[in-house]
Amino acid sequence: MSGQEFFDHGERVAVLTTQPLDRLLDYRAPEGGCFLGAFVEVPLGPRKVIGVVWGPGTGDFDSAKLRKVIRVLEVAPMRGEMRQFLGRVADYTLTPMPAMLRLATRAPGLSDPPSMRKILRRGSGEPDRMTDARRRVLEAMEEYGGLAFTTAELAEAAGVTSSVVKGLVKSGALREEDTPRDQPFPKLDPELPGKVLTEEQADVAGKLGAGVASGQYGTTLLKGVTGSGKTEVYLEAVAACLRKGRQALVLLPEIALTAEFLTRVERRFGARPAEWHSGVTMTERRRVWKMTGQGAAQLVVGARSSLFLPFRDLGLIIVDEEHDTSYKQEDGVLYNARDMAVLRAAMCSAQVILASATPSLESWANAEAGKYTRLNLVSRFGPAVLPEMSAIDMRAEKLASQTWISPALKSAIQTRMERKEQSLLFLNRRGYAPVTLCRACGQQVACDHCDTRMVEHRFLKRLMCHQCGETKPMPEACPSCGVEGKMAAVGPGIERLAEEATSLFPEARIAVLSSDLFGSARALKQRIEEIAAGEADIILGTQLVAKGHNFPQLTLVGVIDADLGLQGSDLRAAERTFQLMRQVAGRAGRAEKPGQAMLQTFQPEHPVIRAILSGDEESFWKVEASERQAAGVPPYGRMAGIILSGPDVAQVFDLGNALARNDGALRQIGAQLFGPAPAPIARVRGRHRVRLLVKAPKGVALQDAISRWLAPIRLKGDLRLSVDIDPQSFY
Ligand code: ADP
Ligand code: ZN
Numbered sequence: 001m002s003g004q005e006f007f008d009h010g011e012r013v014a015v016l017t018t019q020p021l022d023r024l025l026d027y028r029a030p031e032g033g034c035f036l037g038a039f040v041e042v043p044l045g046p047r048k049v050i051g052v053v054w055g056p057g058t059g060d061f062d063s064a065k066l067r068k069v070i071r072v073l074e075v076a077p078m079r080g081e082m083r084q085f086l087g088r089v090a091d092y093t094l095t096p097m098p099a100m101l102r103l104a105t106r107a108p109g110l111s112d113p114p115s116m117r118k119i120l121r122r123g124s125g126e127p128d129r130m131t132d133a134r135r136r137v138l139e140a141m142e143e144y145g146g147l148a149f150t151t152a153e154l155a156e157a158a159g160v161t162s163s164v165v166k167g168l169v170k171s172g173a174l175r176e177e178d179t180p181r182d183q184p185f186p187k188l189d190p191e192l193p194g195k196v197l198t199e200e201q202a203d204v205a206g207k208l209g210a211g212v213a214s215g216q217y218g219t220t221l222l223k224g225v226t227g228s229g230k231t232e233v234y235l236e237a238v239a240a241c242l243r244k245g246r247q248a249l250v251l252l253p254e255i256a257l258t259a260e261f262l263t264r265v266e267r268r269f270g271a272r273p274a275e276w277h278s279g280v281t282m283t284e285r286r287r288v289w290k291m292t293g294q295g296a297a298q299l300v301v302g303a304r305s306s307l308f309l310p311f312r313d314l315g316l317i318i319v320d321e322e323h324d325t326s327y328k329q330e331d332g333v334l335y336n337a338r339d340m341a342v343l344r345a346a347m348c349s350a351q352v353i354l355a356s357a358t359p360s361l362e363s364w365a366n367a368e369a370g371k372y373t374r375l376n377l378v379s380r381f382g383p384a385v386l387p388e389m390s391a392i393d394m395r396a397e398k399l400a401s402q403t404w405i406s407p408a409l410k411s412a413i414q415t416r417m418e419r420k421e422q423s424l425l426f427l428n429r430r431g432y433a434p435v436t437l438c439r440a441c442g443q444q445v446a447c448d449h450c451d452t453r454m455v456e457h458r459f460l461k462r463l464m465c466h467q468c469g470e471t472k473p474m475p476e477a478c479p480s481c482g483v484e485g486k487m488a489a490v491g492p493g494i495e496r497l498a499e500e501a502t503s504l505f506p507e508a509r510i511a512v513l514s515s516d517l518f519g520s521a522r523a524l525k526q527r528i529e530e531i532a533a534g535e536a537d538i539i540l541g542t543q544l545v546a547k548g549h550n551f552p553q554l555t556l557v558g559v560i561d562a563d564l565g566l567q568g569s570d571l572r573a574a575e576r577t578f579q580l581m582r583q584v585a586g587r588a589g590r591a592e593k594p595g596q597a598m599l600q601t602f603q604p605e606h607p608v609i610r611a612i613l614s615g616d617e618e619s620f621w622k623v624e625a626s627e628r629q630a631a632g633v634p635p636y637g638r639m640a641g642i643i644l645s646g647p648d649v650a651q652v653f654d655l656g657n658a659l660a661r662n663d664g665a666l667r668q669i670g671a672q673l674f675g676p677a678p679a680p681i682a683r684v685r686g687r688h689r690v691r692l693l694v695k696a697p698k699g700v701a702l703q704d705a706i707s708r709w710l711a712p713i714r715l716k717g718d719l720r721l722s723v724d725i726d727p728q729s730f731y
Pocket of ligand 2: 468
């Protein structure tokens with residue numbers, strides 16, 4: 001990057017736009033000049049587009065035809081550190097820069113002038129006539145002295161109509177003032193008292209705080225069982241960051257969780273932090289984006305894309321539940337927020353805390369290798385102890401056909417019912433039944449656009465494709481042979497399990513927690529609160545319940561099918577099952593009452609099931625690590641997935657074969673290429689999908705080789721190609 005920081009009127013500048021072009025565009029700096037990094041509006045053909053001044057102009061464009069930057073937007077220029085970060089992420093994920101810029105400017109109205117709103121202040125005049133209502137308005141004004149009220153807000157606070165307020169403005173007792181609509185976030189106070197930490201917690205908090213205070217880069221894996229106080233402890237690291245006057249970012253995997261977390265932040269620091277996720281309104285998004293840039297948002301709590309906010313001085317990034325797969329963006333720019341958080345922190349001398357009860361093997365290995373510091377919280381806070389874990393050997397249990405709750409599990413639930421405690425039954429399958437088939441011809445109902453089976457959702461009274469979301473009514477007659485009344489549900493989904501639980505325990509209050517049963521995050525949150533308050537005896541849940549929710553009365557967790565995750569060929573199947581089972585089991589016994597977790601399994605001797613039961617995590621990781629090392633797969637080798645898709649299957653394969661024939665660039669670095677092969681889901685939304693897999697030794701320049709390999713490719717027609725570096729899913 002050049003050293004030039006300012007461009008005078010008329011000088012050539014190179015501008016990066018969000019338009020899908022493969023190069024920067026040259027313009028002349030506008031009147032008044034512009035800074036490097038300035039957000040600008042530029043003409044492009046007949047349109048006006050937004051861009052960022054990326055450096056001096058390249059000069060290979062006829063200067064007579066050079067057009068001028070239309071105007072500089074009224075937002076802080078993009079900092080050098082952010083420009084470099086976007087460049088590094090682009091290089092790592094092989095993403096074109098315009099797409100990176102789109103990711104970094106996902107706030108509406110950035111090009112609008114700062115919008116203003118009218119607020120009221122006490123004026124110098126006195127009301128011509130004092131009424132009771134007018135007095136209340138003036139009192140409310142005084143009572144909330146520091147707050148800026150609009151007319152409507154003040155009327156509401158005083159309990160009067162807005163015409164009363166307007167009358168006071170007319171008489172001069174109040175006056176109107178313009179202020180920017182995007183308000184800074186209220187100050188957080190790190191000096192408010194936190195909880196009294198246990199010795200173990202205080203020790204860990206002290207070390208994390210010292211890391212933050214050093215003002216240098218460092219990553220810490222904070223490993224602690226659920227309920228050990230990881231959150232409590234990392235909030236102290238946030239406090240240390242605030243004391244230093246730097247900004248902090250907490251990444252959370254799920255929106256439904258943020259409400260509880262925001263309340264905790266407010267209790268600790270006296271005010272709510274900024275929030276950034278898909279559930280936040282557009283105006284609030286713009287406010288968060290601008291205020292992080294001005295340093296007027298000290299703490300942001302958000303989903304993965306908050307990593308691309310324009311922080312002015314980021315000193316700490318916390319990745320909570322760092323093993324969570326939702327940190328990997330599976331659409332558009334394929335990045336892993338956990339890994340990119342480490343990259344960003346290294347570039348701005350910040351600390352990273354990766355918190356989890358069940359870390360990813362990647363992070364565990366990085367800690368083993370000494371790249372990350374590892375800190376452990378081994379005991380649960382207070383009297384809570386880890387649940388006792390046991391297997392129910394399903395080969396020995398007698399179950400009626402089309403039922404899934406074993407007699408052993410049933411009697412454990414019965415005991416909880418008598419003690420007025422809660423039970424949780426876990427089944428990671430949405431809907432009523434995973435398969436619908438015709439008993440006359442044996443045909444299964446499949447999606448018309450994807451190579452998947454349709455899943456019956458009895459609650460919605462429809463069949464649904466979990467791949468593309470397409471639904472259709474439950475057919476009376478078989479779509480394939482036409483015989484009526486022979487359609488049958490096969491296997492259990494969470495809704496069907498609810499039916500079984502109801503017939504076993506007709507007197508029980510049964511709650512089903514599955515993401516598709518709630519219209520909004522708010523409805524879900526409310527239901528969770530009701531359950532926590534004791535308004536259910538048996539809770540049935542999918543993946544949703546594995547995370548963070550605290551049910552104090554819950555003392556039994558029954559896993560309906562512990563083998564479910566082990567069946568795939570995914571290289572992380574064992575790791576994921578281990579994490580999920582431990583997370584779910586961790587829901588039991590959070591308060592004074594000890595918990596129990598029972599796993600229904602047909603293979604109790606499977607090494608992964610045994611590791612889950614024994615809780616011997618270190619040996620599980622060691623075995624898993626040595627197997628991956630032997631196979632040369634992540635984290636001991638590199639991988640990249642290439643996904644090709646198109647409407648015509650032969651064309652997609654032709655492209656795949658052409659890529660396989662010309663893999664010299666890959667062979668040069670000692671990488672192997674597998675495929676082309678049909679993807680496990682070979683058709684989605686009518687497009688045929690073909691995968692290639694690149695496997696390379698660790699430490700080679702993988703991205704560079706892939707770029708050289710793909711450079712000659714020109715995609716014809718409707719063909720698409722995407723590269724997934726460090727793939728997490730292989731569907
Ligand atoms: P984790 O993030 O590891 O699951 P939390 O930080 O959420 O654990 O702590 C679990 C529960 O115990 C929370 O309700 C928390 O407020 C409480 N807790 C943890 N440590 C303390 C402490 N030192 N004093 C009081 N309450 C604590
Ligand atoms: Zn489909």
